[in-house]
Amino acid sequence: MTRLGVEIGGLSLKNPVLTASGCFGYGLEYDDFYDVAELGGICTKGLSLHPRAGNPPERICETPAGMLNAIGLANVGVEAFCRDKLPILRERGVTVVANIFASSIADFVAITERLNRETGVAAVELNVSCPNVSEGGIEFGKDARMCGEVTRAVRSVTKLPVWVKMSPEAGNIVAVARACEEAGADAITAINTIRGMSIDVEQNKLRLANRTGGFSGPALRPIALRIVWEIAGAVSIPVIAIGGVSTTRDALEFLLAGATAVQVGTANFADPSAAKRVVDGLRAHCETRNVTVKSLIGSAR
C-alpha cells in the first residue's frame, strides 16, 4: 500500500486528491501545466445526454473569498465526451470520474448506459444538486426519496462505482446521504455549491443573468466541513469532500474530519496546478510524519 493511496468502494486511487466537476474542464486543458494522471482522479464537467449551450451571460461574479457561477451545465454531451475526450484521457492513464446530469431518471440511466460501453471510466458521479438549471438538479438533491430513486436506478444498470453529489440545500442532508447509501451508492460527494446572489449597487442590477448562482470558494469551507463531518458520522460508505479546498492544509482538514478524499474546485481557476500542489503537499506532510493518508482519515473525530 502506498503512503497516499485510498480506496473508495472498489476503486483504488493513487492519492486522495481529485478535481471537482465544472472546475477542470475535461482534464485536457492542463497539458501546459502538469500531467493530470498524477492526480487521484478528475471529475469531468457535468455530462448530459445531449450537448448544452449553457446560460446567457453574465455567468460569474466574485464575492468575498468566493465566487458565484450560473454556467448552466454547458457541456459537449456524453457522446462527444466518449468520442473526443475519453480516448485521450484513457491513453494517458487518467482516473476519470464521469460527472453526469439529467432532468429525469430515464436520462440518468441512458447516460450511464452510454458510459458502460466505454473503458476508462472509473466511476460515475451523479449531479443531483446543480443549483443553476430549471429542471432536475437541486430539486432531486433536496429530496431523500428522489435521490434514492435516482441512485437505485443508476446502480441497477452499471457495475461502475456510483458516487452521489449532495446539495447543501437539502433540509436533512444526512437523510439524503443515508437514502443514497441504502440505494447502493459507493460514495457520497459533499458538497455542491449553495445558491447565492449579488447585486451591483452602482448599476442597480443583479450581477448574474440567472439571478442566483452557486457559491463556491474558500468562504464555503467551514460549511462544507460541518456537512462532511455530519455525513461521515452517519454513513459507512466513503465521503469525498468538496468545498473551498485550495491548499494542503484545507485538504487535511477534511481528511481529519472523516473524508476519504477531497476535490479541488474553484482553486484551479487562480492556479491551474492547485490540485497538483495539494498532492505534493500531502506527500510531504505524510513523509515528514511517517504516516499514511488512510491513518489520517477521521482522526480528529
Place this chain on the structure above:
Amino acid sequence: MSTRVLAKRRLVTLALLRRESIGGLYHVLTFEDPDGSAAQPGQFTMVRGAEWGDAPLLPRPMSYLTAGHAPSILIKVIGEGTLRMGRAEPGEPFTLLGPLGEPWRAPTPGRRVVLVAGGVGVAPLVFLARAIVEAGGPKPIAIYGGRSARDLPLDDDLAELTELHTTTEDGSRGARGRVTDILGDLLGPDREVFTCGPDRMMAKVAELCALRDVPCEVSLETPMACGYGVCLGCPVPTHDGAYLYACTQGPCVDARRVDWSRGDHAPKKGAHLPRSQT
C-alpha cells in the same frame, strides 16, 4: 495568413518592476520576467497578487501592453483587485498566467490599419501599433475616445505610433463626441479596423464597418475566472444562437461572429469582476 504558433502558457510569479501612475485611475504595471514573455499583441494574462490570500480570490484578465523581459499591463482602478494593483510597490510578487487567448490576426498587406480604442481598451491596440511600426508597416490611423481628456490613458504612446484622432464627450480633448462620430470618414475599401473598448462602442464600430464592408477585428471583454477554457464564465453570443468563449476562442475575433444584439452583451455597462480589459 500564415499559421501562428502561440507560446506555451505558463504560470509564473514575477516581481513588480515598477508602477507608473499615469493620471486618474490609470496605472501601468511592469513586471520583471527573466525568461521573457512571448505574448503577441491581443493576447492576455491572468494577474493576481501572489500574497492576496483568499481575497480577492480570482486573477484579473489583462491585455498585454508589452511582452518580453518586461511585460506590462494597463489597469484602471475599478474594484478590489485593481485597487490593490494600483497601490502595489516595486518588488511585490504577482502571479501571471499567460500568454492566453487568440492574438490580433495579422494585418492584411495592402490595407491601412485603423485602430479604434475606448478607455483601457487602448492597451492591446498600443501593443499592435508598436508591432506594426517596428515591422516597418505603414503607420496606422487611430481614433481614441473617452468621456474627457483624463480618460485617455497612453494617448501619448498612440500619438507617437499612429496618426491619432481623439474624441471626448465633453470636448476637453480633440473632437467633441464619440469615436464612432468620426470613424465613418476614415473607413474605405483599402482599410481594416481593429477595435477594443466598451461593448457598446465596439458594437457600433462593427456596425459601421459592416455597412462599408470593411474588415473589423474586435477584442472582447468579459468577466472570466480562469482564462484558459474551463470555468465557461465568458460566453459571448454568436449569430448561430450559440456562444463563443472569449478566453480561448477570443479575445480577438472577427466582429461579424458576434451577435451584438443578443443577451445583455450589447447595450450595458458592466461592473462585474474588477478588471481592466481583455
